Amino acid sequence: MTEQAIPASPIEADIETFGALTDKEPQKPPRSQWKDIWDQFRKHKGAVFGGGFLIFITLGVIFGPWLWDLDPKTLDIRNKNWRPVYTLLWDSDAKAGWAHPFGTDQLGRDILSQMIAGGRVSMAVGWLAMALALIIGTAIGVLSGYFKRLDFWLMRFTDLALSLPILPLTLLAVTLFRQPLNSSFGPEGGMFILIVGIIGLTSWMQTARIVRGDILALKEREFILAARSIGTTSGKIIRRHLLPNVISPIMVSATLGLATAIITESALSFLGVGFPSDFPTWGKLLADAVQRMQDYPERVLLPGIAISLTVLSVNYLGDGLRDALDPRIRGR
Amino acid sequence: MLTFTFRRLILSIPTLLFISFIIFGLLQLAPGDPMAQVPLTVPPDVKQKMREALGLGAPWYVQYYKWLIQFFWIEPKIFIDYLTNTSFLLGWLPDTAFYQGELRVISWQTRSPVMDIVVQRMPQTLWVVGLSYVVGIVIAIPIGIYSAYKHYSVFDQAGTFITMIGFSIPPFFTGPLLIVIFSVYLGWLPSIYDTTHVVTDWASFKVQIFQMIMPVMVLALQTTAQISRYMRGAMLDNLNQDYVRTARAKGLREGVVVMVHVLRNSMIPVVTIIALGMPAIFGGAIITENVFKVNGIGQLLLTALFANDLPMVMTLTFIFAILIVLFNLIADVLYGLLDPRIRYD
Amino acid sequence: DGHSGERGRDGDVKILYWQAPSILNPFLSGGTKDVEAGSLVVEPLARYTETGEMVPFLVTEVPTVANGGVAEDLKSITWNITPGLKWSDGTPFTSADVKFTAEYCMHPEGGCAQGAKFQGVESVEAIDELTVKVTFENPQPNPYGPFVGGESPIIQAAQFADCLGAKAPECTEANFNPIGTGPFKVVEFRPNDVITMEANENYRVEGKPAFATLTLKGGGDAAAAGRAVLETGEYDYAWNLQLAPDVIAKMEEAGKGKAIAGFGPLVERLEMNLTNPSPDLPPETRATVAEPHPFLSDFKVRKALSMAIDRELLTEVGYGKAGTPTCNLVPAPALYNSDNTECLTQDIDGAKALLDEAGWTDSDGDGVRDKDGVKLAILYQTSTNAVRQDFQALIKDWWSQIGVETELRNLDGSVFFGGDPGSPDTFQKFYADVEMYANTFNGTDPQAYLSAYRCGNEPKPSSQWQGENINRFCDPAYDALLDELAKTGDLDKRGEIGRKLNDMITKDTMTIVPLVNRARVSAHSNSLGGVALNVWDSELWNVADWYRMK
Amino acid sequence: MLDQTNTGPIAQIQGLRVEFQTKDGPVVGVEDVSFDINPGETVCVVGESGSGKSVSSLSLMRLVEYGGGVIAGGRLLFDRDGKDQIDLAQTSGPDMRRIRGNEIGMIFQEPMTALNPVFTVGRQLTEGLRLHKGMSKRQAESRALELMNQVRIPEPERRLKQYPHELSGGMRQRVVIAMALACEPKLLIADEPTTALDVTIQAEILALMDRLKRETGTAVMFITHDMAVVAQMADRVVVMFRGNKVEEGTVEEIFENPQHAYTKALLAAVPKLGEMTGKAFPEPMKLLGSEDKPIVPIEGSEEVLLTVKNLTTRFPVKGGFFRRTVANVHAVEDLSFTINKGQTLSLVGESGCGKSTAGRSILRLVEPLTGEINVGGKDIMALNQRDLRTARLDMQMIFQDPFASLNPQMPLAEQVAEPIHNFGTLKGKAIDERVEMLFDRVELPRSFMRRFPHELSGGQRQRVAIARALALNPKLIIADEAVSALDVSVQAQVLNLMMELQAELDLSFLFISHDMAVVERVSHYVGVMYLGRIVEIGTRQQVFENPLHAYTQALMKAVPIADPRKRKDEKDLNFKPIPSPIHPAGYDAKPSEYVEVNPGHHLLITDCGY
Ligand SMILES: Nc1ncnc2c1ncn2[C@@H]1O[C@H](COP(=O)(O)OP(=O)(O)OP(=O)(O)O)[C@@H](O)[C@H]1O
Numbered sequence A: 001m002t003e004q005a006i007p008a009s010p011i012e013a014d015i016e017t018f019g020a021l022t023d024k025e026p027q028k029p030p031r032s033q034w035k036d037i038w039d040q041f042r043k044h045k046g047a048v049f050g051g052g053f054l055i056f057i058t059l060g061v062i063f064g065p066w067l068w069d070l071d072p073k074t075l076d077i078r079n080k081n082w083r084p085v086y087t088l089l090w091d092s093d094a095k096a097g098w099a100h101p102f103g104t105d106q107l108g109r110d111i112l113s114q115m116i117a118g119g120r121v122s123m124a125v126g127w128l129a130m131a132l133a134l135i136i137g138t139a140i141g142v143l144s145g146y147f148k149r150l151d152f153w154l155m156r157f158t159d160l161a162l163s164l165p166i167l168p169l170t171l172l173a174v175t176l177f178r179q180p181l182n183s184s185f186g187p188e189g190g191m192f193i194l195i196v197g198i199i200g201l202t203s204w205m206q207t208a209r210i211v212r213g214d215i216l217a218l219k220e221r222e223f224i225l226a227a228r229s230i231g232t233t234s235g236k237i238i239r240r241h242l243l244p245n246v247i248s249p250i251m252v253s254a255t256l257g258l259a260t261a262i263i264t265e266s267a268l269s270f271l272g273v274g275f276p277s278d279f280p281t282w283g284k285l286l287a288d289a290v291q292r293m294q295d296y297p298e299r300v301l302l303p304g305i306a307i308s309l310t311v312l313s314v315n316y317l318g319d320g321l322r323d324a325l326d327p328r329i330r331g332r
Numbered sequence B: 001m002l003t004f005t006f007r008r009l010i011l012s013i014p015t016l017l018f019i020s021f022i023i024f025g026l027l028q029l030a031p032g033d034p035m036a037q038v039p040l041t042v043p044p045d046v047k048q049k050m051r052e053a054l055g056l057g058a059p060w061y062v063q064y065y066k067w068l069i070q071f072f073w074i075e076p077k078i079f080i081d082y083l084t085n086t087s088f089l090l091g092w093l094p095d096t097a098f099y100q101g102e103l104r105v106i107s108w109q110t111r112s113p114v115m116d117i118v119v120q121r122m123p124q125t126l127w128v129v130g131l132s133y134v135v136g137i138v139i140a141i142p143i144g145i146y147s148a149y150k151h152y153s154v155f156d157q158a159g160t161f162i163t164m165i166g167f168s169i170p171p172f173f174t175g176p177l178l179i180v181i182f183s184v185y186l187g188w189l190p191s192i193y194d195t196t197h198v199v200t201d202w203a204s205f206k207v208q209i210f211q212m213i214m215p216v217m218v219l220a221l222q223t224t225a226q227i228s229r230y231m232r233g234a235m236l237d238n239l240n241q242d243y244v245r246t247a248r249a250k251g252l253r254e255g256v257v258v259m260v261h262v263l264r265n266s267m268i269p270v271v272t273i274i275a276l277g278m279p280a281i282f283g284g285a286i287i288t289e290n291v292f293k294v295n296g297i298g299q300l301l302l303t304a305l306f307a308n309d310l311p312m313v314m315t316l317t318f319i320f321a322i323l324i325v326l327f328n329l330i331a332d333v334l335y336g337l338l339d340p341r342i343r344y345d
Numbered sequence C: 001d002g003h004s005g006e007r008g009r010d011g012d013v014k015i016l017y018w019q020a021p022s023i024l025n026p027f028l029s030g031g032t033k034d035v036e037a038g039s040l041v042v043e044p045l046a047r048y049t050e051t052g053e054m055v056p057f058l059v060t061e062v063p064t065v066a067n068g069g070v071a072e073d074l075k076s077i078t079w080n081i082t083p084g085l086k087w088s089d090g091t092p093f094t095s096a097d098v099k100f101t102a103e104y105c106m107h108p109e110g111g112c113a114q115g116a117k118f119q120g121v122e123s124v125e126a127i128d129e130l131t132v133k134v135t136f137e138n139p140q141p142n143p144y145g146p147f148v149g150g151e152s153p154i155i156q157a158a159q160f161a162d163c164l165g166a167k168a169p170e171c172t173e174a175n176f177n178p179i180g181t182g183p184f185k186v187v188e189f190r191p192n193d194v195i196t197m198e199a200n201e202n203y204r205v206e207g208k209p210a211f212a213t214l215t216l217k218g219g220g221d222a223a224a225a226g227r228a229v230l231e232t233g234e235y236d237y238a239w240n241l242q243l244a245p246d247v248i249a250k251m252e253e254a255g256k257g258k259a260i261a262g263f264g265p266l267v268e269r270l271e272m273n274l275t276n277p278s279p280d281l282p283p284e285t286r287a288t289v290a291e292p293h294p295f296l297s298d299f300k301v302r303k304a305l306s307m308a309i310d311r312e313l314l315t316e317v318g319y320g321k322a323g324t325p326t327c328n329l330v331p332a333p334a335l336y337n338s339d340n341t342e343c344l345t346q347d348i349d350g351a352k353a354l355l356d357e358a359g360w361t362d363s364d365g366d367g368v369r370d371k372d373g374v375k376l377a378i379l380y381q382t383s384t385n386a387v388r389q390d391f392q393a394l395i396k397d398w399w400s401q402i403g404v405e406t407e408l409r410n411l412d413g414s415v416f417f418g419g420d421p422g423s424p425d426t427f428q429k430f431y432a433d434v435e436m437y438a439n440t441f442n443g444t445d446p447q448a449y450l451s452a453y454r455c456g457n458e459p460k461p462s463s464q465w466q467g468e469n470i471n472r473f474c475d476p477a478y479d480a481l482l483d484e485l486a487k488t489g490d491l492d493k494r495g496e497i498g499r500k501l502n503d504m505i506t507k508d509t510m511t512i513v514p515l516v517n518r519a520r521v522s523a524h525s526n527s528l529g530g531v532a533l534n535v536w537d538s539e540l541w542n543v544a545d546w547y548r549m550k
Numbered sequence D: 001m002l003d004q005t006n007t008g009p010i011a012q013i014q015g016l017r018v019e020f021q022t023k024d025g026p027v028v029g030v031e032d033v034s035f036d037i038n039p040g041e042t043v044c045v046v047g048e049s050g051s052g053k054s055v056s057s058l059s060l061m062r063l064v065e066y067g068g069g070v071i072a073g074g075r076l077l078f079d080r081d082g083k084d085q086i087d088l089a090q091t092s093g094p095d096m097r098r099i100r101g102n103e104i105g106m107i108f109q110e111p112m113t114a115l116n117p118v119f120t121v122g123r124q125l126t127e128g129l130r131l132h133k134g135m136s137k138r139q140a141e142s143r144a145l146e147l148m149n150q151v152r153i154p155e156p157e158r159r160l161k162q163y164p165h166e167l168s169g170g171m172r173q174r175v176v177i178a179m180a181l182a183c184e185p186k187l188l189i190a191d192e193p194t195t196a197l198d199v200t201i202q203a204e205i206l207a208l209m210d211r212l213k214r215e216t217g218t219a220v221m222f223i224t225h226d227m228a229v230v231a232q233m234a235d236r237v238v239v240m241f242r243g244n245k246v247e248e249g250t251v252e253e254i255f256e257n258p259q260h261a262y263t264k265a266l267l268a269a270v271p272k273l274g275e276m277t278g279k280a281f282p283e284p285m286k287l288l289g290s291e292d293k294p295i296v297p298i299e300g301s302e303e304v305l306l307t308v309k310n311l312t313t314r315f316p317v318k319g320g321f322f323r324r325t326v327a328n329v330h331a332v333e334d335l336s337f338t339i340n341k342g343q344t345l346s347l348v349g350e351s352g353c354g355k356s357t358a359g360r361s362i363l364r365l366v367e368p369l370t371g372e373i374n375v376g377g378k379d380i381m382a383l384n385q386r387d388l389r390t391a392r393l394d395m396q397m398i399f400q401d402p403f404a405s406l407n408p409q410m411p412l413a414e415q416v417a418e419p420i421h422n423f424g425t426l427k428g429k430a431i432d433e434r435v436e437m438l439f440d441r442v443e444l445p446r447s448f449m450r451r452f453p454h455e456l457s458g459g460q461r462q463r464v465a466i467a468r469a470l471a472l473n474p475k476l477i478i479a480d481e482a483v484s485a486l487d488v489s490v491q492a493q494v495l496n497l498m499m500e501l502q503a504e505l506d507l508s509f510l511f512i513s514h515d516m517a518v519v520e521r522v523s524h525y526v527g528v529m530y531l532g533r534i535v536e537i538g539t540r541q542q543v544f545e546n547p548l549h550a551y552t553q554a555l556m557k558a559v560p561i562a563d564p565r566k567r568k569d570e571k572d573l574n575f576k577p578i579p580s581p582i583h584p585a586g587y588d589a590k591p592s593e594y595v596e597v598n599p600g601h602h603l604l605i606t607d608c609g610y
């Protein structure tokens, strides 16, 4: 038997034994919850990178037009088909220069400014459609998980939504709502609302299912019962107790949702039912450039990289936020 | 379990009827005209006659009713006839001959029964889309397992990175890219899928493999990205469970612990997710099929849509709805079968 | 070099149509893809060559007034069938089949897509086994509608006997595998996918076709089709490559095949709306003659819009070798091509001056001209198509230079060209100021084409928005000239009237602003010989003459 | 007992130090622990939660690595076959696997989760046998059958083919024991094998282990925080505190002459059955460190607050094609009792007997089928949903699991303030003051107000739950197993706190528990439940000092006593498994009839299924 370190005096040990009863440490200045979240968030390198890139690209597309003031719609047919400046590195004869750092397209429109303008639309469509899908999905998931009576019908409704074909739906929506939307939001704004609406309305189902599953499990947890016993109303239970606890699957859906929204928009453009032709989006720039992929690979690569990096950084950002928002992980 | 399945099956009938009604309504409201592909040189009065010949003049409820009868009564009769007549499964039964030549669901584009075309398209869709699903899963599962087991390792990070990229690149980009590389520059693979190709021997089998590689890979990329994420999540959930410690305390090898105990539990949610993805296989992959000219169900739907071939669109969409409802049910039943803790009823 | 030899000596030929044929009976589908695929199997009595000349196919000679085949009063035409012709099933081809074909298409419930070909036909009689006489209700200066060209081939009476009228769509077997007299017969037809054919052993010409089998694959897009022929060499022939010229040129560099172009009367044009499409108007009068357009009814505005356009550049950007700038609605055949070239030079300053002169000035300084509170703001719509969108962008740019604001819109082709009277987006409704699309006519005679612009032929609510006078053009002088054309049999005289009509609708009124005379571009591999691109008839019209170069 | 030839210790832990790498740097799980285990001996390791008991045992199995731990120092000598000693801390992976499960077996705390839910019991039982003993499938199965018999599982053949969830908790724990014993290990590590179980089952499992140890001669390292269990099982005791060993000795030494202050505190905190004999009213425990507080019995009043009459709650079991009710779970059957103001009524009974359902039915958190509930003159059964919510102002509930009953995503202060917000009893700053007051009241430092549940220990969390229950000044608190999940020392604190509050605020408690010793400590009245019915009810003295019903007597007997000289024998224990409370839809449950044996002491005379 080896000697154990025995606390100096029994009294000290006693106090320690019941340490829970008194403040062990001096009162720390109150910590802000948001500061904690930020501290935890900062630890996640991927998230910081993702967030940084996202801010960069968001600021880029918002303020880009002031820094790079070429109009993406201006045609300059004499200067068509410029290559990006970096081609000068290996091919000094290439038609390239700093006047159009990313080159120009077949009608001489500046690609950099198109990327900026396209990014605005793509990001906006992505975020809004994702947000819409999340709101609908979460609402339906929560309602059907929480209220047993609604469950059956809401889930059948989800089945219905899953089986609706997006293409005819788009055409239908365009016919029914284009005119009124156009007159109140302008042709581009109107189409924007339509596209966001359609993508949002056709991609909430996965979220709804996952949220429902989680709510069903959470509902059985004792703290929900506890909340009911202290007189919390259903609405408050959902808002205060259930929703914060399904943040994590919602985050995952959000990540995938943004990617899907950006890609769906581009697929719609590819199939010819998207935005007006002179209204660039990343997806459309990519789709339009596929034909000339061999000669001008940069025209597919640039928007492709922009989409991928955005999706990737949202993914990492989502990971980081999920960790940061969960106090259990944050505490570690 | 059996009553549960049976009950859900019965309940799905009104659901499906409702869905069919909604789809029909949407398609009726949607703009578009089956005469759009007729050249402008054809005068309007001729077009009007053609339109009338398609039965477009009848009120919507008559059209809907007709479709319902055709789809739910006449087509099944033909199917049963086929089963008892030509299929090798039930061919020994006496020929039922239920079908008396009633009007079937006829496509406006081809003026032929929709179902015949669907049946014709099934093989290539199942081959390409189905195989890509299988390939995607086969790749995704080991990636998911290993990523979860080596959580936050370089492999995990790289896996996340690559799968997310795979997820964020649309097939209308990867498709032509592969074609340019493998068909144009290298000349290894055909860029056009031959749907009439029949596998008879090794050489023709190789041809079949060659023509499937690219479309399968493009589609598998998407599947892999999603399934591996789910797999990783499920594995992570289970790796920290108490029973894993128990298994280790028995002295089992790590391989057995992970691949038998953890994997079996993690597969429960993943298998149901895989089942939920199945209808998409039958639905084809619109863009990829188009890029590689694998004329399957997806391409059929796309051409039907652009030609405003309503009976075709309606039938395809509705078959898709049936599959979704069915596989929802299958996923639920699978969940119950795989997880002994869950018992319906 | 393979020009001659025995039938089927050259194995397989592979043809790629990026729009897949869905039926082989051209009477049930007006779609080009279907008509052309059908033309491999079923043939008309006579058809046009690549130069637009009519040649006999199943008859001994083309009937004319000169050889007595056409009656002096232009009210009937008599065809003499070549003796000894056989269907691919070996049965003899007779005048009964011809008569039946007419019956089939003229049946009121059949919904025949080629009904226009048989318009004005009073009766079709089989005089004897090999003689058919078509009688018209009125004198027909151009009696070559029925049984001429790929759109009205002869189908076999025996096969289609039970498929008349409402039963037509139920004859799936016949519609998918028509028995014909053409060089090939169907082995398997997979709708919207692929057709496999083999040489017709009863084909009337010895040693033709050179190919034993033919595969016609459908689906994909034009770029992929071009790639498969020009870059990978997997296919022999690709149909209708609607691609930017630089893309095609790049593909040709691979050296596997070449692109070929053929010019016909296909013209890409701007259509000016002479009526007011404003959404504020009630649906009964919106875009109808009751409401003239606020500014496009001013000739000078239309003229200025046309002057601002650089057609050379448009052609270069959009079509390259596959297009020529034109100012004419009927640029071909040469007989009808007016010498109207004024519009070919862009004149921005002239356009500005013209607008100033007409009183359209930028009075409020927003860069857009206006007059009496009406702004020159144009809604410019077309169908979704990469080249058209480039055109839109360029034209918008030029118009903005002369102080005209443009809003672009592109619509899905199936909606835009679909005549659904319920949809606000069809080209007939014309709920826009300017529309762009291409149109052409069948055969070599433009009479019907030009007749579209008759007063009263405009789409309107009372006609369910049907009608071909898209611009809502109305000029009694024009109508009178049309009547004269209908009575004139002499070709030179017809040419003169035709040119005058063309000028009236283009140069004189700028109702239609032609942009580019578009060629049909197809591609064939270097090893495929005998291809003669034909824009007056089916592209596959002479497939019997195709052969493999050795 | 010591009939082994080799007399040296089978395992020696020397200066063990285990560290965990966390995001915030290394955390020490075990600082410096040394002790030996001799062959055939039971060494009990005791200590509060988090003191490093599990980590020590997992180190011995080298399983800590899988949880991210590293053995940073010390030696773990293990005696293989009496020949060579090897240092487990240095052993390679493959060798370690041969030892694990084969020479050292381990039983885990949670029988519910320790078994893989998707494999049959038989499969999991034979796995180790086939691996270590190279048995064929057949051989392994017959050995498994033998083991099942050894751990006294009825119908072993059938059980082998069942899945873990089809077995009751006690049976599952037996399976885990059988699994650990399968290869006849020389050392058996049992990490809190009975903590999650009922008293009756606990008694059985303890007796079983004792018997097996005697029969097979394995050495046992037994980890627990329950001193009563220690008294029943141990030969020697090791006391751990905050990662260190503070004391070691034979069981008698430790219980009769504890040296270290912590040990003393621990022993003082253990409620012992029979301690309250002769006292009419409950009184707080005398805890070390609070000796100066006077101990005042809590009398309460005779004024009736809650009356429950003929309360029946059933859960329908739906089935068949039309999902009709085919059977009912008779969770609570004809229950009647009253609670006086400022007094405590305890409901005791085995798991599944309907205690929780009874408590929830009173709050109408589950809807009772019939019966009367009257709180302070208000007829609860007659209220509509809105009035019911208001009625809950007077009745609050504390739940068993302090981990599950607090929302993990919400700061504590908000959770305590939530009922106040819900009913708007206070506004603005008054809320903050009230919350601060409540934290003071339950003796939690105010700095905890901003914390999240996971940052607290179990006892602290339960205090938060109590604070929340107090927030609305209720008259009645239903404490559903409120202290069952807590460490003894913490449990004692919480119990004392509850009693203090009762004395001070005149609270009434419905105290639900299966721990007889705790119940004896806190109750004025006790009701013993069996299969949804109260079989015996009376004052605490009546029920504990004169148990009349056979079931009550059996229950009493099962309670382990924290005295090493009063060990129980397996023979004394005689429990039948509880019959199923599920009856077909038309089943007619007989009303309960009682005789009043003494004034206030009622005994069920109709059949209750026992
Ligand atoms: N995986 C881990 N990561 C970090 N710290 C750990 C880990 N496992 C245990 N610890 C820490 O090691 C210390 C000892 O934990 P251990 O599980 O041995 O306690 P215990 O005595 O078994 O408690 P209980 O009675 O609750 O089971 C605790 O402070 C705990 O926080």
Ligand SMILES: Nc1ncnc2c1ncn2[C@@H]1O[C@H](COP(=O)(O)OP(=O)(O)OP(=O)(O)O)[C@@H](O)[C@H]1O
Pocket (backbone or CB within 6 Å): D315, D316, D329, D330, D331, D349, D350, D351, D352, D353, D354, D355, D356, D357, D358, D514, D581
């Ligand atoms: N929501 C429910 N649906 C169906 N049966 C239930 C439900 N809740 C409880 N039961 C059943 O009612 C019976 C009594 O359960 P209850 O939870 O009241 O027991 P308990 O005495 O509190 O047990 P424990 O000590 O395990 O908490 C059990 O058989 C249980 O399975």
Ligand SMILES: [Mg+2]
Pocket (backbone or CB within 6 Å): D053, D054, D055, D191
């Ligand atoms: Mg422990």
Ligand SMILES: [Mg+2]
Pocket (backbone or CB within 6 Å): D355, D356, D357, D481
């Ligand atoms: Mg309970």
